[in-house]
C-alpha cells in the first residue's frame with residue numbers, strides 16, 4: 913500500500929444521501945465500496961450525510977471512527 917493510499921480521502925457529500933465506505937481496502941473505487949469485499953469478512957460501512965460538506969474518509973482502513981479519518985494513518 914502506497915503512502916498516498918493511506919491518506920484520508922476528501923469527499924464532497926450531499927445532505928441526506930447514503931454512502932458506502934469501503935472497509936476492506938480492495939475496492940477500485942476508493943473510498944467507496946465496489947463489491948470487492950466479497951469473500952472477505954469485511955462489510956462496507958453505510959453512512960448518511962447530515963449536510964452537504966467535505967468529509968475526510970479514512971484511506972488506511974485503520975481508523976477507530978469509521979468511516980472517518982481519525983489520524984491513525986500517522987502511525988503507519
Ligand code: FES
Nearest residue numbers: 934935945948949
Ligand atoms: S469493496 Fe471494500 S468493503 Fe466493499
